[in-house]
Amino acid sequence: MSETNTSAKKKKAQLEENQSPVGVARRSLWYIIRLLLVITLVVALCYFALVQAMYMSNIYIIVTEGLERRADCILGNRSSTELTEYFTKDWIIRDEAIDGGKYDAFRVDSNDYRLTIEKMSVSPWSKEASIRVLEQVVNIQATPYNDSNKDPLPKWEDSRMDIRLEKIDGRWYISVISLLQANPEIEPGATPDYSQLETDIPHY
8 A cells, every 4th residue: 555655656746847847848858859850860861862962963964974075085076185074084094995096097977876874873971983884876977088998987886884983172073984794785775764773872
């Protein structure tokens, strides 16, 4: 009986304490702290998601435009000095295909450049990113500089490549191009299915 009375007294004392100004203030303080933590977490997640979306957009532009200009250099329609906006200087020097001279005997009048993004990996807090692409150049129309040249136009080697990027001074640059597969089998498709695009990015 005494234990029951003691328990009842404790509950009554706790109830009175919770209803007192100090108890109300304590509960209000904890509510505000929890609310601030939730708001901070939501804001942080939104910020990281925004940064990641910005990174992905920038990387997409750098890779698609940069690789197309690189192809133009290989075909002889551009100078490698125009690539510094997209590639690190170190890679431009190391990239043997740029000044390989494969099409030096021809004036390339037109071509159909195609680039398919297959996979992208980037984090909001990272200064490195990777993207896997499939590159094709078809319907190359070219004329020999020398009329006596009877050699066939060199065939473009379609490639599946892994592209590495680095963030330098707040801007993304392509730093490494690794060949994964030369002349891969490509199934013809009329409309790209972007739902099949693989991503390796964190979800919030």
